Amino acid sequence: MDCQNLISHHFYHPGLSQIKIAGVALPLRYGFRSSRISLNRKPDAFAVQGKDISLSHVKGNHNRDGESLSNSQAITKKGIVLRRKKGKERHFWQKRDSAGSGRKAHNLVRIISDLPHEKEAVYRALDKWTAWEVEFPLVAVVKALKKLKSRNQWLRVIQVAKWMLGKGQGTTMATYDTLLLAFDVDGRVDEAESLWNMILHTHTRSISKRLFSRMISLYDHHDMQDKIIEVFADMEELGVRPDEDTVRRIARAFGRLGLEEKQKLFLKRYQCKWKYIHFNGERVKVSRHTLEEDE
Structure with missing residues (x-):
């Protein structure tokens, strides 16, 4: 059955x-x-x-x-x-994929590299490049600036950075630092001073140590010792402590201006008390005061 x-x-x-x-x-x-x-x-x-x-x-x-x-x-x-399988979570707040920004940056570099040096021609090509963009391609422009900087095309760096800032985009300390470096290499001290004054009046309390060091390095390259002291005065007023390389530049500026007493006071206050030397093939940390006594 x-x-x-x-x-x-x-x-x-x-x-x-x-x-x-x-x-x-x-x-x-x-x-x-x-x-x-x-x-x-x-x-x-x-x-x-x-x-x-x-x-x-x-x-x-x-x-x-x-x-x-x-x-x-x-x-x-x-x-x-029994375990319930978790579904795939979706986050609508995630920023959009920027994988195509590298291709856009390469295309931008290729376009402006074949143009003449006239500002109008470059700006016209850049406006045409962004004509069909819904939003300003900031990531692509920043990558293009890095490519131009690595190729030492400082004139193109200045043109693209000034065009971007004119659109109200990329107003960051990294962009300012790149533009000041381009002004330094291209010998445009007057434009660098104009940009620096704008930064001081606009971002007084948020200026990084890197920008101060960049401006002091620019003045040092062009043998403008009095300007170095002015920038250092702004640093001291805002409570920004210079790094070791900047300390050497400022101390050298005091010495060239004949201000030995201020140079000693400055070094006593800002120079690092420790120094690294190589002894028997090893990197050793020693007191700077001890080295001076031995000398």
Whole structure:
């Protein structure tokens, strides 16, 4: 007798129009995987390792210690743990992919490299390059500036940076530093001073030590010792401590101007008390005062 006839033989009643069976215990010799099968299985039930478990048993379960389980875990009678698969999270606030900025920067460098040195021609090409952009391609322009800087094309760096600042974009300390360096190499001290005065009046309390060092280095390259002292006075007023290279430039400026007393006071206050020397093939940290006494 097969399984269906066995069930009908034991549970059939002629007066019943419907048969509702909660569960039937079957012996293992009939080849069933589970010792209990449900004939009125709900549509939201699912099987895990041969066990029929409905979703209603997952929610609100507790372990043996009475602690409630989270919605992502539940324990069956046989110790089977069900885990809910987490869906892929979507973050709509993530910034857009900028993978194409490198290609745009390369295209920009290629366009302006073939142009004459006239400012009008360069600006016209740059405006045409951004004509179909929804937003200003700031990342691409910054990458293009880095490429031009690595190629020592300082005139192009000045033109692109001034065009970008004229659009009200890229007003950062890194852009100012790149432009001041280009002015220094190209010998445009007057334009560098104009830019520096604008930075002082606009970003008084947020000027970095790097920009101060850049301006002092520019004046030192063009032998403008009095300007170095002026920039150092601004640093001291804003509480910006110079680095070691800037300290040497300022001390040299005091010496060239014949201000030996101020030079000594300056070195005593700002010169580092420690110095690294090479001794027996190793880099050793020693006191600068001890070295001066030995000399």
